[in-house]
Structure formats: C-alpha cells, structure tokens
Amino acid sequence: MRPTSARLLNVLVPVKRCVDYAVKIRVNPDQKGIDLSVKHSMNPFDEIAVEEAVRLRGKLKDAVKSIKVLTVGPPKAAETLRTALAMGADSGIHVELPETAPSPEPLSIAKLIKASIEKQKEPIDLVIMGKQAIDDDAGQTGQMLAGLLGWSQATFASKVEVDETNKVALVTREIDGGLQEVRCKLPLVVTTDLRLNEPRYASLPNIMKAKKKPIEKFQPSDLGVDVTPILETIKITEPPKRIGGTKVESVDELVAKLKAAGITAV
Amino acid sequence: PHALVFLEHNQGVIDPGSLSALTAATQLGGKATGLIVGDSEQVNSVLEKAKRIDGLSLLIHAASPQYKHTIPETVSPLLESLLKDSPFTHVVSAHSAFAKSLLPRVAARVDSPLVSDVTSLEHDASSNSTTFTRPIYAGNAIATVKAPSSVNVKFFTVRTTAFKAAGEGSSEAELSQVDPIEVDSPTEHVKTELAKSDRPDLASASRVISGGRALKNAEIFQKTLDPLADLLGAAVGASRAAVDAGYADNSLQVGQTGKVVAPELYMALGISGAIQHLAGMKDSKLIVAVNKDPEAPIFQVADVGLVADLFEAVPEIIEKMKKQ
Numbered sequence: 001m002r003p004t005s006a007r008l009l010n011v012l013v014p015v016k017r018c019v020d021y022a023v024k025i026r027v028n029p030d031q032k033g034i035d036l037s038v039k040h041s042m043n044p045f046d047e048i049a050v051e052e053a054v055r056l057r058g059k060l061k062d063a064v065k066s067i068k069v070l071t072v073g074p075p076k077a078a079e080t081l082r083t084a085l086a087m088g089a090d091s092g093i094h095v096e097l098p099e100t101a102p103s104p105e106p107l108s109i110a111k112l113i114k115a116s117i118e119k120q121k122e123p124i125d126l127v128i129m130g131k132q133a134i135d136d137d138a139g140q141t142g143q144m145l146a147g148l149l150g151w152s153q154a155t156f157a158s159k160v161e162v163d164e165t166n167k168v169a170l171v172t173r174e175i176d177g178g179l180q181e182v183r184c185k186l187p188l189v190v191t192t193d194l195r196l197n198e199p200r201y202a203s204l205p206n207i208m209k210a211k212k213k214p215i216e217k218f219q220p221s222d223l224g225v226d227v228t229p230i231l232e233t234i235k236i237t238e239p240p241k242r243i244g245g246t247k248v249e250s251v252d253e254l255v256a257k258l259k260a261a262g263i264t265a266v
Numbered sequence: 267p268h269a270l271v272f273l274e275h276n277q278g279v280i281d282p283g284s285l286s287a288l289t290a291a292t293q294l295g296g297k298a299t300g301l302i303v304g305d306s307e308q309v310n311s312v313l314e315k316a317k318r319i320d321g322l323s324l325l326i327h328a329a330s331p332q333y334k335h336t337i338p339e340t341v342s343p344l345l346e347s348l349l350k351d352s353p354f355t356h357v358v359s360a361h362s363a364f365a366k367s368l369l370p371r372v373a374a375r376v377d378s379p380l381v382s383d384v385t386s387l388e389h390d391a392s393s394n395s396t397t398f399t400r401p402i403y404a405g406n407a408i409a410t411v412k413a414p415s416s417v418n419v420k421f422f423t424v425r426t427t428a429f430k431a432a433g434e435g436s437s438e439a440e441l442s443q444v445d446p447i448e449v450d451s452p453t454e455h456v457k458t459e460l461a462k463s464d465r466p467d468l469a470s471a472s473r474v475i476s477g478g479r480a481l482k483n484a485e486i487f488q489k490t491l492d493p494l495a496d497l498l499g500a501a502v503g504a505s506r507a508a509v510d511a512g513y514a515d516n517s518l519q520v521g522q523t524g525k526v527v528a529p530e531l532y533m534a535l536g537i538s539g540a541i542q543h544l545a546g547m548k549d550s551k552l553i554v555a556v557n558k559d560p561e562a563p564i565f566q567v568a569d570v571g572l573v574a575d576l577f578e579a580v581p582e583i584i585e586k587m588k589k590q
Contacts, residue, residue, distance in 0.1 A: 021522055021523060021542050022541060022542060023541070024406075024541050025403045025407055027407050034403065034407055044523045105379050106370070106379075106380070107373070107374055107379050107380075110374055134403070134404060134522055134523065135402065136402050136409075137383065137400075137402055137403070137404065138380075138382045139366055139382055139383075140370035140380055140382060141370075142370075143338065143366075143367055143369075143370035143371045143374070144370045144371065144373065144374035145374075146338075146371060147342065147370070147371035147372065147373075147375045148374050148375070151452065152339055152452035152453040153338060153339065153371065154453070155363075155367045156363060156367075173363075174363070175363040175364065175458070176362055176363045176467065176469065176470075177460045177461055178458065178459050178460035179458070179459050180335075180455070180457070180459075181455075181456040181457045181458075181459075182453050182454065182455055183453070183454050183456050184452060184453045185452040185453070194516050194523060194524060195516040195517060230413075230416065230417060231379050231381065231411045231412065231413055231414075231417075232411065232412040232414060233409060233410070234397065234410040234411065234412055235409075236402070236408070236409050236410075237407065237410070238407065239401070239405055239406065239407065239408050239548075242548055242553075242567050244553060244565070244567040244568045244569055245565060245566055245567075245568070246569055246570060246571065247565065247568075247570075247571040247572065248570055248572050249572075250572075251574070251579055251583055251586060252586065253572075254556075254570055254572050254579075255583060255586045255590070257554075257569075257570045258554070258587070259590060263473070263498070263530070263531050263552070264590060265497045265498060265587050265588060266497070266498060266499035
C-alpha cells in the first residue's frame with residue numbers, strides 16, 4: 001500500500017556558516033571581535049544534522065518528502081546552503097542579513113526559524129540542527145525553537161530512529177556520564193552530537209547539481225522578527241596566555257615534576 | 267537581585283555543578299532561592315541536605331512522578347509559572363546536560379535571552395545590569411557581555427570549573443512546597459544508562475590521559491594508556507586524529523568539537539596539538555606532553571614536555587611512579 005500523503009515527512013535543517021574549525025582564532029586589537037577574513041565552513045554539528053536528514057531519506061525513502069536547509073546570515077552564507085544542497089538537501093531558505101550586521105542572538109534565530117516554519121505550505125515534522133555552533137558556543141537555538149513552538153525536543157542526539165507511521169522518534173541522547181533514550185512525538189526538534197554520524201563529502205556531480213536547486217530568500221522583516229541583539233557585547237579579548245614550553249630531559253625529571261605538583265598513584 | 271537556582275541532584279546528593287552555580291548566584295550580591303524537582307522519594311531524600319547549603323535563603327520544591335526523569339518538556343511549565351509575577355531577577359544553573367536542555371526552552375518561552383557557560387559575573391544594582399564573561403570559539407576568545415535592565419529576568423548557565431562549590435552553611439533555608447504542574451508531555455523517558463566504568467567521567471575527571479595518532483591502533487591505544495590511567499585514577503581521552511583513525515571511541519574526543527576539559531592533570535601522549543585539540547584542554551592546570559617530534563605544537567602549551575618515544579616513556583613512567 002502506498003503511504004498516504006499525511007504520513008510523508010518534511011524535514012528542516014538549519015545550518016550556520018562559521019569560521020572553520022581548524023583556523024587559529026585571532027582577536028582583533030580593537031577588542032570588538034575576531035579576524036573574520038579567514039576560511040569559513042559549515043558548523044561541524046550542522047554537517048552532522050544535514051547528513052542525518054539525508055540518511056533518514058536513505059532509510060525511509062519516499063516517506064521523506066522534503067529536506068529543506070535554512071540559514072540566517074550575510075550573502076556569503078548562501079555558500080553554506082549550497083554545501084548542504086550538495087550533500088543531498090532539496091532546497092534552501094536564506095534569511096539574509098547585511099554583510100556588516102551583528103550576529104543575531106539565538107532567541108532571534110529561533111524566532112526566524114519558527115516564522116519560516118509557519119510560512120511553509122506543508123507542515124514541518126522534524127527539525128534537525130547542530131547542538132551548538134563552534135563560534136559563539138551558545139548551544140541554545142534548538143531548545144529555544146522547541147520552546148517557542150511547544151514541540152518536543154531531543155538534544156545531544158547520538159541515535160535517531162523515526163517511525164513515520166506513528167509519527168514518533170526514538171532518540172538516544174548523550175547526557176553527563178551516559179546515555180538517555182526518549183520517545184518523542186513529532187513534530188520534534190533534534191540537536192546533534194558528534195557520535196550521531198560521520199558526514200559525507202559532496203561529490204563533484206552533486207556539487208554541480210546543487211547549483212540548480214532552488215533557494216528562497218527572505219529578510220528578517222519579511223518574517224516579522226526584530227534581530228537587534230538584546231545583550232550588549234562590551235568586548236572580545238584574548239584568553240590569558242598559557243606559559244608552557246618547559247621541557248624535561250628524562251622520565252625521572254617528568255615523574256619528579258608530577259610528584260612536585262602533588263600527583264601520585266592512587 | 268534575587269536569583270532562582272536550579273539544583274540538580276542524584277541519589278540524594280546535590281550535584282557539585284549546581285553548588286558552583288549557587289556560588290555564582292550569590293556573587294550577584296542578593297538573595298538566592300533554590301529549586302528542587304523530582305518524584306517525592308527523590309525530593310525527600312535530598313531536601314534535608316539541600317536546605318543547609320550555604321547561601322540559600324529559600325528552597326522551593328515540587329514533587330511529581332513526572333519529574334522523576336528530568337525531561338525539559340515537563341519541567342519547563344513549572345519554571346514558567348514560578349517566574350510569573352515573581353521576585354526573581356535571575357535564573358541560574360550549571361552548564362550541565364540537563365540544565366542546558368531546560369533553560370533555553372524556558373528562556374524562550376518567557377522571551378528572554380540567555381548567557382551560556384559563564385566564567386565570571388558582576389551585577390550592578392544601580393543600573394540593574396549584569397555583566398558576564400564567557401568563552402567563545404572553544405575558549406580561544408573571551409566575550410564580555412552585558413544583560414541590561416531591559417532584560418527583566420536574566421538567565422545564565424555556569425561553567426562549573428570557574429566557581430567554587432558552595433559548602434554547608436550555619437543556617438537553614440526556609441522550605442516552600444509548590445504544586446507540580448502536570449502536563450501532557452510529547453516526550454517520554456524510556457531509559458537512562460549511566461556508564462559503569464571504573465574510570466571517572468572524562469568531562470569532570472580531575473586527571474585525564476589522552477592519546478593521539480601515534481598510538482597506531484585501537485589495541486595499542488588501550489594497552490598503552492589504560493595502565494597509566496588506572497595507576498593515576500584518570501579518565502582516558504583522545505585526539506580527533508585518534509578518533510578518526512578508529513583507535514578510540516568518539517565519546518573520548520577532547521577538542522573543539524568534542525569534550526572541553528579542564529582537569530588538574532592532562533597528559534597528552536603522542537598528540538601533536540592541533541588547534542582544535544588545544545581548544546579542548548588548554549585550561550587544564552598541569553599539562554604534560556610526551557611526543558617524539560620536538561617541534562610538535564603541544565610543547566608550546568605543556569608545562570612538562572618530554573621529547574621521547576612514548577612506547578618507551580610510558581612504561582617507564584608507570585614503573586617509576588609505582589616505586590614512589
């Protein structure tokens with residue numbers, strides 16, 4: 001029997017363009033920010049989220065009707081959407097900000113995503129997104145989105161099994177000291193942890209195909225959201241420098257240093 | 267200021283992280299009220315101890331079978347109701363797995379921003395603003411942010427290694443029982459499995475022994491690191507390179523996208539010290555590195571660096587530490 005249309009899933013994956021994880025961060029001398037003229041790439045946790053959505057389709061086939069990716073950011077953030085499209089998403093939504101605009105806070109991003117979800121012709125059943133972005137390390141947006149929508153949430157997911165017939169998902173979460181399993185009714189916001197999967201590299205043909213996939217553009221005002229930050233950033237500074245670089249010549253010296261620091265066998 | 271501090275507990279004991287959060291809350295310079303939720307057995311087992319925590323003037327508790335397993339969807343409505351027309355100016359918790367799932371949900375529902383993972387704070391009563399510092403870019407930069415008076419209830423989570431845990435005080439907090447708010451939660455708890463390792467949890471361990479790609483394979487990784495970790499009562503960690511190569515489980519990864527640790531002792535064995543690894547461990551108190559390559563960047567942050575073949579050095583370290 002063919003699944004009825006009511007059972008088809010629409011998946012949304014919000015992604016963020018960040019300074020690449022391998023770049024050495026340099027704080028600007030004016031203490032207003034960091035040097036952003038460096039390599040950027042998709043937030044690693046968001047890559048995991050895109051991968052999970054694409055794998056879900058691999059498993060559930062036609063039951064996954066659409067995979068949309070969404071980003072909020074300057075014009076260049078469109079590149080990040082293209083990367084996600086090359087990994088296998090179908091279409092993109094770009095909430096465009098001016099090049100020089102300050103980064104919106106997680107609460108504003110959550111409001112923008114909520115408004116985008118409400119603008120969709122068909123309801124979204126599942127949002128998969130990174131547990132945190134590696135630039136501001138806030139780790140709030142997914143939970144805020146679930147709160148605003150009144151949806152179930154499953155943070156720090158390391159395993160997601162969706163039962164599309166019953167519209168529930170069984171999610172294994174990484175918690176302090178172990179794992180927790182929860183059963184969530186859809187619609188659901190999942191945030192991804194490292195162990196969920198290993199993201200693929202997009203193939204060249206898929207990168208070419210991604211160029212033709214549609215991207216819708218919005219301004220925050222189209223979505224009725226004010227993205228002015230509420231918190232005031234006073235300054236960005238370098239962390240205290242670690243004074244290392246002391247070498248010892250032998251294991252004896254090393255063990256003596258450990259002992260001097262009060263570190264002995266238990 | 268009057269802070270509401272979310273106190274987590276486990277088997278009748280308040281989490282040390284929550285005690286650090288309380289210390290941070292008292293640094294605001296006003297009153298601190300604690301909140302404990304759980305099923306009635308859990309709440310009763312921890313209440314006597316909790317009311318004696320130093321710095322707590324009031325302890326609110328709510329018991330329901332719904333609160334037995336901490337699910338944000340069930341606990342959030344209680345917090346929302348406590349914040350309605352309340353005296354609370356701040357909501358505070360540890361930056362723990364549960365609290366960081368719960369607080370953003372509550373904050374969004376009361377239309378408030380949240381400051382995550384703060385390492386210091388200062389409240390200015392005259393302007394009713396609170397200024398926080400918090401690490402960004404995995405600790406490679408420090409942001410100073412101010413929550414102005416326009417934010418009626420200021421939410422923040424606390425990096426627990428940055429604040430001393432509150433101890434036992436001389437007075438007892440007043441107890442106040444509130445009714446739970448029963449909800450039809452879209453999420454139900456299935457099971458929780460806490461790792462039954464004899465080793466401490468990586469994220470909170472006071473000693474960590476980490477291995478890198480130089481360990482060659484999973485078997486050698488384990489055979490080399492485990493005896494030293496056992497000897498020192500340390501957790502085992504790994505670099506991303508070691509995890510990618512399959513020598514160690516993903517959950518052991520220390521670094522920007524893995525776990526961020528700040529133990530008393532961090533031993534990096536055969537780890538070159540890529541930026542993203544340093545981001546996860548450079549706040550450790552004592553860093554010891556063993557690496558064959560004298561130019562390895564790990565030596566720039568190490569307090570004790572030894573240029574040596576780790577397969578010779580590690581057994582020798584074990585042998586000599588045993589003799590002490």
